[in-house]
Amino acid sequence: MTELIKTPRAGETLPVTAGKRTNPLANVFDELVRFAQSRSLFMLHYCTGCGAIELPPAMTSRFDMERLGIQPMVSPRQADILLVTGYVSVKTLKRVILTYEQMGSPKYVIGICSCTVNGGMYWQSYATAKKLNDYMPVDIYIAGCMPRPEAVIAGLRELMENIRQGKADSWKDYYRHYDHYLGHQQRLFGETWQTPTDVISEARHYGLFGPDTLGTHTALLEQHQKPLEALEMKVDIPELTARR
Amino acid sequence: MTKDLSTWLDTLLSELQGIEVRRKSSRRIRVDVQPDALPALLELLRGRASYVHLSAISCVDWIEENEFELVYHVWSYEIGSLVSAHTRIARNPGVYISVYDIYTPAAFFERDIHEMFGVFFEGSPDMSKFILTEWDGPPPMRKDFDSEAWVNAHFDFQDYQPDWLTEIEAKGGGVAVRPDEQRFSRRDVDAS
Numbered sequence: 043m044t045e046l047i048k049t050p051r052a053g054e055t056l057p058v059t060a061g062k063r064t065n066p067l068a069n070v071f072d073e074l075v076r077f078a079q080s081r082s083l084f085m086l087h088y089c090t091g092c093g094a095i096e097l098p099p100a101m102t103s104r105f106d107m108e109r110l111g112i113q114p115m116v117s118p119r120q121a122d123i124l125l126v127t128g129y130v131s132v133k134t135l136k137r138v139i140l141t142y143e144q145m146g147s148p149k150y151v152i153g154i155c156s157c158t159v160n161g162g163m164y165w166q167s168y169a170t171a172k173k174l175n176d177y178m179p180v181d182i183y184i185a186g187c188m189p190r191p192e193a194v195i196a197g198l199r200e201l202m203e204n205i206r207q208g209k210a211d212s213w214k215d216y217y218r219h220y221d222h223y224l225g226h227q228q229r230l231f232g233e234t235w236q237t238p239t240d241v242i243s244e245a246r247h248y249g250l251f252g253p254d255t256l257g258t259h260t261a262l263l264e265q266h267q268k269p270l271e272a273l274e275m276k277v278d279i280p281e282l283t284a285r286r
Numbered sequence: 287m288t289k290d291l292s293t294w295l296d297t298l299l300s301e302l303q304g305i306e307v308r309r310k311s312s313r314r315i316r317v318d319v320q321p322d323a324l325p326a327l328l329e330l331l332r333g334r335a336s337y338v339h340l341s342a343i344s345c346v347d348w349i350e351e352n353e354f355e356l357v358y359h360v361w362s363y364e365i366g367s368l369v370s371a372h373t374r375i376a377r378n379p380g381v382y383i384s385v386y387d388i389y390t391p392a393a394f395f396e397r398d399i400h401e402m403f404g405v406f407f408e409g410s411p412d413m414s415k416f417i418l419t420e421w422d423g424p425p426p427m428r429k430d431f432d433s434e435a436w437v438n439a440h441f442d443f444q445d446y447q448p449d450w451l452t453e454i455e456a457k458g459g460g461v462a463v464r465p466d467e468q469r470f471s472r473r474d475v476d477a478s
Binding site: 132136160165166169172173176229 | 418419420421423426431433434436437440441442443444446
């Protein structure tokens with residue numbers, strides 16, 4: 043018999059009860075899983091700025107990222123790492139957030155180049171977002187304009203090490219402090235900003251629903267949120283309908 | 287042959303009234319023209335002098351003179367030379383006539399200038415947003431748009447005061463000009 047887990051309402055926190063792990067091999071198994079995770083990272087093929095030009099040499103023969111178990115992946119649903127390479131314009135940032143929310147957990151964000159840290163040489167540009175970690179949790183920053191492939195690989199190795207030690211859990215931050223991130227997004231994109239991903243339900247699903255998940259900004263989101271509708275399926279080919 | 291053609295062009299342009307022609311080099315001519323005569327000049331250059339390629343229309347904001355300068359760059363493949371026709375229009379209300387009927391590619395340049403500078407081109411096929419589709423501020427390339435103030439009002443900057451830096455500074459080293467004293471200071475925002 044399974045017990046129904048009580049879903050917390052807004053402003054209410056669920057007492058965290060650490061489950062007793064009776065299996066003596068559990069920790070060993072966890073370590074093995076983490077080791078395996080750190081050695082098979084799929085890197086999303088989505089590059090925003092000029093720093094992306096350092097990735098082809100990092101991936102191909104000379105520096106060969108695949109020997110570390112990192113390979114590019116075209117769809118966000120299968121990817122683990124989101125590389126944000128270089129400047130993120132306000133227009134791109136919307137797409138980056140949509141992509142990030144589509145990725146399955148655990149997911150890691152790496153900010154490459156100075157622009158993701160502090161705007162870089164576009165510090166005065168009206169179109170470039172300055173701090174990437176205002177809008178999504180960033181695991182590792184690789185500074186430089188641009189960082190060389192060695193630096194990119196060094197950063198990725200550091201991420202691998204963090205995953206192996208279980209320290210790379212900033213993706214949980216997005217669920218725990220969703221109101222904070224959403225607030226920054228709303229400040230930039232306006233009050234009517236909405237993504238098709240239901241982050242709050244996901245937070246409940248992962249058991250990461252915290253006191254900061256909901257707040258003033260999510261209340262604002264609820265006011266403006268349009269319910270998502272499935273796309274209408276319509277086939278309008280005369281030859282096909284005639285054959286039926 | 288090319289030389290003959292360009293001499294012929296010089297004679298032609300020198301006969302026109304109310305325009306100022308300056309030959310910058312063997313392949314570049316600068317023409318300053320009144321705004322009401324510019325379409326006629328372009329018509330002439332395209333129809334009679336083989337300047338069939340409109341490379342670009344650029345806009346310069348002369349805020350002190352309260353004027354916009356529009357520069358039409360037209361290229362001739364036969365003569366192999368570039369004519370840039372400069373004209374100045376009033377900054378307020380910033381309305382000018384489209385040259386879409388003479389050069390079709392002008393539609394894109396005019397749409398771009400409309401969005402970046404706010405100049406409206408009468409008779410242009412489409413004046414809707416082009417690149418800045420999600421931008422609702424003032425035209426950002428105008429001189430009176432203060433980009434830095436806009437940035438300070440809309441974004442935060444990273445605090446760059448890590449612990450290891452204070453340790454180095456205690457020993458007399460570190461950053462010569464602190465970030466909050468540098469160019470992107472938030473002084474202006476805090477004062478207002």
